[in-house]
Amino acid sequence: MTAPRRGRPEPVLPARRLLRAYAFDPMSTRLSGRFLTVDIPFEKDLRPGPSGRLLQVVDYDAARDLWYLPVDLNDAAILAQRGMRPAESDPRTHQQVVYAVAMSVIERVERFGGFRFRWRGDDKLRVVPHAFEGRNAYFDKDRRAVLFGYFHADAKDPGANLPGQLIFTCLSVDVVAHEVTHALVHRMRKYFSEPTHPDVLAWHEAFADLVALFNHFGFPEVVAEAVAKSEGTLEKGSALLDLAAEFGESTGRGAALRSALGSPRTPDAFLHAVEPHDRGACFVAAVFDAFLDTYKAQIADLRRLASAGTGILPPGALPTDLVKRVTAAAAMNADRFLEMVVRAFEYLPVVDVTFGDVVRAIVTADQALYPDDAAQLRAILVEAFRRRGIYPPGVTSLADEALVWPKPPVPLDLSTGRRAFGLAPLILEATLDLDPGSTVSFDDDPGSLPDRIHEWAREHAYELGLDRAAGEIEVVSARVAYPRAADGQPRPNVVLQFAQRRDDLEDQRTDAAGAQIPRSQRAAIRAGTTVIARVDGHVEFLVTKPLPLADPARLDAVPPEIKECALAFHTAGTERLELIRDWMGDVEDQDALSAWTVEPATLRLSFARLHADQFGT
Secondary structure (H helix, E strand, O other), X not given: OOOOOOOOOOOOOOOEEEEEEEOOOHHHHHHHOOEEEEEEEOOOOOEOEOEOOOEEEOOEEOXXXXXXXXXXXXXXXXXXXXXXXXXXXXXXXXXXXXXXXXXXHHHHHHHXXXXXXXXXXXXXXXXXXXXXXXXXXXXXXOOOEEEEEEEEOOXXXXXOOOOOOEEEHHHOHHHHHHHHHHHHHHHHOHHHHOOOOHHHHHHHHHHHHHHHHHHHHHOHHHHHHHHHXXXXXXXXXXXXXXXXXXXXXXXXXXXXXXXXXOOOOOOHHHHHOOOHHHHHHHHHHHHHHHHHHHHHHHHHHHHHHHOOOOOOOOOOOOOHHHHHXXXXXXXXXXXXXXXXXXXXXXXXXXXXXXHHHHHHHHHHHHHHHOOOOOOOHHHHHHHHHHHOOOOOOOOOOOOHHXXXXXXXXXXXXXXXXXXXXXXXXXXXXXXXXXXXXXXOOHHHOOOOHHHHHHHHHHHOOHHHOOOOOOOOEEEEEEEEEOOEOOOOOEOOEEEEEEEEEOHHHOOOOEOOOOOEOOHXXXXXXXXXEEEEEOOOOEEEEEEEEOOOOOOHHHHHHOOHHHHHHHXXXXXXXXXXXXXXXXXXXXXXXXXXXXXXXXXOHHHHOOHHHHHHHHOOO
């Protein structure tokens, strides 16, 4: 290899990598002739697999006991053609598709959340394109892996596929985006995989669907086609708001797996929904109600200009310039709504999330960044939720001031007091993470900050809705996020998550021999608290999920204001525990295996089982 000449600059690597994928699955691409170009960050150290900083594609086909040749996306021939042309017969292109879509989803969550994503420790998310033969795809939290199956299309009703044709779930952009989002949710709120309420797993599914559906709006050519076909409404003659079309049709459904459209704007479906996908679909529908309402209002002036003031477009194809303007408005509005939902994660509880909690988190986060709500997006979204029966119980109204999370009942500060700790290392870590060129990591020298955060939580346990006399307090997460406000500037906030498992409140059932079942085989009961603070340490909000105190008599030794606060949490925790036990009892009653095993029914509510039920296996 020839050494570079003196004074001649080295070639600069590109900042972005362009890769091709199906639009949005092989069936749709065959019918439309279109492929997607996925625009993702360029990882210069990307190894064959692909294997990068966050993802490792492991292509082992367990059903056939085969290792497929890993694709090298840095190969000159592949780089020159913007990735390989996807082909159902070439596993390397399957690897390319899952890597491209997964990285695209992660980048969108990072951008809207205001933080750089990382897994715990040095582990990566493993993505297995051909993990098994079967009508399923799911995130396995124990393996920290997203597993995709493949199956034969329905023999009698395969949709626009051949009977018995091999269908690869890893080639569906929607399925990949949905399953990778489950992994991201688990990283941000790991206890949302422990169902203690009908909304916990439903929120997992709703958020994954929202990310997958709004991902469509990242491809202007797809949105433009939908605008042209629907005369700008996006509601007719377009599959833009359908999820996993090939998947749904190939399994004999005759339609996409799910759609954001088509259900009446009433609370009936939500009130009767039990299955997590069905319940989550009500939340998704409400978000898209608000999205479509605001989108139509935003393009009303364009329609008037194109129709001589009537608002009724003349027959024929829409003008190209109008399609471009309307497409841009749709994409911008989609980003704004997805941003509202992603940002809300920092304001969600640590455990036992409900859709009412999500509504309050969305409002609290958005109100802090867009206090005037000049476009009325927040108000329209809250009204869309109300129409479908989704709102938090116990609030006095649906105005912003009633929905934002309450201030701490007792003033709290992270940087003052006996157990105070400095936030500088945490802020430095988050700042360095935002710099892609930084080689410094907080993990390299964490010092004693986690211990000091833990000591602060123990000191203020009663004010946080936790219990000094109960189990160990876990520091689940501590980070700084930099969401963007209405003026385009970042508004940093510190987010701490604490959890406390209460063995004394769990079901102490025994096996056939009379021995108590192990802790790992019991349905966990946890208290949890999210602390949202300014970078100066002042605590702005507490999002609590308390439980009854183990020994209320110990409160006699604490100051009166803390005792009053702790007793209020004790009362709320008693009510919450009763609701959890009632729901778990209902799940046990409805589970056919409960009479044959001591394992709690809620522990069998895995993503593998839920998705198998959804996909008809």
